[in-house]
Amino acid sequence: MEEKTKLICISCPKGCSLDVTHDGNTILKVENAACKQGYVYAEKEFTDPRRMVASTVKVKGGLHPLVPVYTANPIPKPKIQDLLVELRKVELQAPVTGGDVVLENVFGTGINIITSRDMPAV
Amino acid sequence: MAVKELYDVIVIGSGPGGLAAAIAAKKAGADDVLIIERDIELGGILLQCIHNGFGVEIFKEDLPGPTYSQRFIKEVRALGIETMLDTMVLDITPLKKVYASSKQHGFVVLEARSIVLAMGCRERTRPMIRIPGTRPSGVYTAGTAQRWTNVEGYLPGKRFVILGSGDIGMIMARRLTFEGAKVERVLEVMPHLTGLTRNYVQCLLDFDIQLQLRHTVKRIIGNDRVEAIESVKVDEKWKPVPGTEEIIPCDTLLLSVGLIPENELSKKAGVLLDPRIGGPIVDDSFQTNVPGIFAAGNVVHVYDLVDWVTEAGYVAGNAAGEYAIKERQKETGSITIQAGDNVRYVVPQMLDKAHLTDKPISLQMRVINPIEDPVWVEAHDGSNLVARKAERYVRPGEMVTLKLRPKHFDDVRKAGTLTISVNPK
C-alpha cells in the first residue's frame, strides 16, 4: 500500500524536507530533494537507519567515575535502546586507554564500542 | 615540576585553541612553552562533549570530543610542553607578567615573551535573559548539566525542559534521554532552529522530543526545586502572546541560550575588546593591541566548529612563538663579568643575555688570598647585590663556584657589568 512520509535529509546542512512515497520499506518516489543525496538518504533511512551513539560507562579507581564511549561505526537505530542498557552494566577498572574495546561485535553487528579517552588511575 | 620564571610562550587555557596554540608555538621554535589550565587535566570543555562531530575538517574523521582533544594532548606531551594544572590565572599585566594560584604550585608570578589567551567562552545565564519567577534549585546552564552528567556521574534532574535550540541544547536533550531522563520540551524563542538540522533530526526527532519555535519561558515555578515552567508563544516583536501560556511540569530547566567570549583576564592585560562580540580586537595573526599578547579560539568569537578553533590556535600559537623568538634575539647583548675584591679571575667573562632562561649559570673563579674564616662570595651590579653564597673558607688552590639561578636573572639582565668579590663575612 502506498504511503507518504516526511523526512528531513541530513546529508548536508541545507536540510531538505523530503516527501517520500513508499510501500512498506520500498521507496517509490522522493520529492522536494535539492539533489540526488536526498534519494540515497531516504533509502538508507527506510531500509537500514543507523546512528552513531556516544555515552558513558562506569569506571572504578579513575580520575572520574565515568569514561566516555562511542560506537566505532553507526549502529542500527532499533538497537540503540538495547545498547544503552548493556552499557549501564559495564564497569571498567582504571587505568583505561582511549580506543579500548568495551563491547565487541555488539549484538552481532560487527561493531565495537570503544572508549573515547584515557582514564588514568588515581 | 619546577616552575620557571620566564617562558617564551604562556598559553592560558587548554581547550582546543590553547592546545593547538601551544603546539604551534613550540613548532615555531619557542623553547619554553607553558600551558596553564584551571581544571585538573588538559582538554577544556571538549572533555564533557562526549558526542561525535569533531575532527571532520582536521582529521577527516568523525570523533567524540574527548578523542579529538586527546590527540592534541598527546602531541603536547610528546613535544615537551610544560603544563600547570588545577591552576587559576588571576591577573595578566600588559608587560606580560602572569599571576596564578594553585594548591600545588602556590602563588606564582611568571613572565612570558608572548602570551596566548585561550580562555574560551562562558554560557549566558538566566539573569541575562531575565526569566521571571522563583529562584529554586534546578535551573542550570546546559554546560553545567553536561559536566555533571558526562564527567561527574550525576544526573541533575529527571524531567527537563530545555530553553534554546542551539546544538548544546539539542545534544543534551538526547544525552539525558539516553540516560533515562524525560525531556518534556525544547523551546526556542526564534522562529527557526538555531542549531544544525542534523542535530534536530538525530537528537530530537529520533526520540520524539517536541520542539516549539517562537516559544520561551514566561516564568519559573517552585520555591525549593523547580516544579514547573510556564511557557508562552511570542509574536514577531518577541512579545508574549496572551492566552498561549502553558504550564509544563518539570524538575529542571536547562538553559542553552548562547555563549560569550570570556575576557576578564584580557581586560586586565589592557587588551581592547570589540564591544559587538566581547572578544579582543585582533590582527591576522590573532595578535591583540598589546604587543605579544595573542588570542585564540572562542575567546575571540564563538566558532561553529571545534576544528576551526584548532586552526585559529595554530595561527595564534605560531605567531606567538615567532614573536617570542624575536624578543629573545632582542635581548642579545652581553654582560661583562669582572673580578672584584680578592678575585683573580672569573670564567666566563661575558654572559649572553639570550641564555638567561631556565638553567643556572655557573661562574667559576680563583681567589687571590686565602681566607680561613667564613666568607661571602658575591655578585654585585654596582651597589646592588645580585647573588651571593657563603663558603667556610677560600684558598687560591681551590676553585670557587657561584651559581646564578633563574631567580637572579631579572637583576642580571639589568646589569651592564657584574662584579664578583670574596670578602670575610
Next chain:
Amino acid sequence: MLEKYDYIVIGGGVVGSVITRWLSKYEGSVLLIEKESDICMGSTSSNTAIVHAGYDPLPGSLKARMNVRGNEMWDTLAGELEFPFERRGDYVVAIGEEEFSNLTTLIEQGKKNGVPGMRLLMGDEVRSLEKEINPEVSGALWAETGGICDPFAITISAAENAVVNGAKVMLNTAFEDFIMDGDRIIGIKTNKGDFGCRWAINCAGLYSDVVMHKAGVRPEFKIIPRKGEYFVFDRADITVNNVLFPTPTEKGKGILVTTTLHGNTIIGPNSVLIDDKEDRSCTTAGLDEIWEGAQKLVPGLKRKHIIGMFAGLRPYGNGPCKTPGIDYQHDYIIEIPEKVKGFVNLGGIESPGLASSPAIAEEVVAMLQDAGETLKVKKDWNPIRRSRPRFRDMDHKERERMIRLDPRYGRVICRCENVTEGEIIAEIHSPIPATTYDAIKRRTWLGTGRCQGGFDMPRVVEILAGELGVSPLEITKKGSGSDFLSRPTKNVEGK
C-alpha cells in the same frame, strides 16, 4: 525533661541575630531558632543593603528613633564583629526644579530626627561626583552618615559571636506555638520538640504577626508582604560610587541606583503588596518597573550588563505610632505587652530595619532591664569576632603567604569572585556551619558574578559532600527539597 533557656529568640534574620548577640553578653542561656536551613534567609537576605541615615522615617516615630540611633552604632559593631561596612554617604537626587524643592522638606525632616551631616548640593556638584548620573540633575540631599553594608555579614557575624559566647542556634527549627502557664509564656513548641524559656522574643519578621497572635497579642496586627525586585550589574561594565535615591514622591520612595560593597551596581526595589509570604518570584511587570525607574537616575544603564536579579519581601505591618498626636499606622512594634508575661514582641520591622537592628537590640535589653531582669555581664564575654581570610581582598604578598600556610587557599573555585577552596571549607566548619550552596554563597559571595555559579556549582557540591561526609545527592541549594542532583548517571531504575 524540657530543655530550658532564659531567652528564646524566634527568627534568625538580622534583628534576631543581633538581639541574640546582645543577650549573649549577659549571664543566662539564649536559644535562637530559625525555621530555614540557615540564618539570614528571610527579609534580611534580599534588600538594598543600605544603612540609612534616618531622614526618611516620620519624625516622632519609633522607626525614626531606631534608625538614627542604629546608624550611629554601626562603626563600633563593625569593628567588634569585623564585618565590612562603608559609610560612604548617600544622595537623594532631584531631577528638575520641582523635585529640588522637595529636598528641603526632607532635610527638615532629617533634622527633626537628629540626623547629622546633611546638606544640599547643587546640580553641578552632583554631576562632578557621579559621572553616570542623569545630566538633568538639579541637586541632591547629601547625608554623610548613610552607608552600605553586607546584610549577610552583619547577621552571620553577630550570630557567630553569640554562639562563641554561649548562645545556641538551632536551624531547620520552626516555631509552632507557645506553652503558656496562665498569662505567662513558659516555653515554645517547635517541629524539633518543646523548649522551656523565661522570655520569648518575637523576631519572626514576615511571620511576626502569626507569632504574636499565638500569644494572643494584637489580633488586629497584620503583616502584608511588600515585594521589591532588583537587578544586579556586572561591576566591570558600570560603576556608581554611591547610594542614589530618587526624590520621594506621593507614590513612594522610588527606584534607587546604588553600589554594593562588592562593587556591583544594583537597581530597585519596586513596591508591590502581595499575599504569599514565601513568594520571592520576579515578575515581568516588576522588572520593567525598576528598569524604567532606574533610567531616570542613571540613563546609561544597559540591559546587557545585567548579571543578576532577585526579589525580596519587606515585613510591612500596621503597627500604630505610639507618640501622641502622630497619625502613622506603619510603625515598628517593640514592646513587652502587658497582658502576656515573658514576651518581647517585635513586629513590622521593615526598612530601615537593617540600619536599626543594633538599636533595636539595645532597646530590647533596656526593656528587659525595666521589666526587672538583672542582666549581669558575663566575666568572659568576648565582644570580638574575627573575620575569616578573603582571598579576593588580599594583595599578592598576602596571597602568597596564605597559600603557603594552607594550600587550599590556592585553589580558586569561583573564578568571577575569586573564592578559594580554603574559604569554602572554613565556612563549612564555622560556628554556624554553612551546609548548603546558598549558605556558602551568602558568606563568601561565591557564584554571584557574571557566570552565576555555572563554573563553581559542581565543585562546591563536591566540596560540601566531602566535608560533610555525605553523597553529592544530599547536597542542597537552600535546605530540604532543593537538591541539585537526582541520581547517579548510570543508575536508571528498572532499566
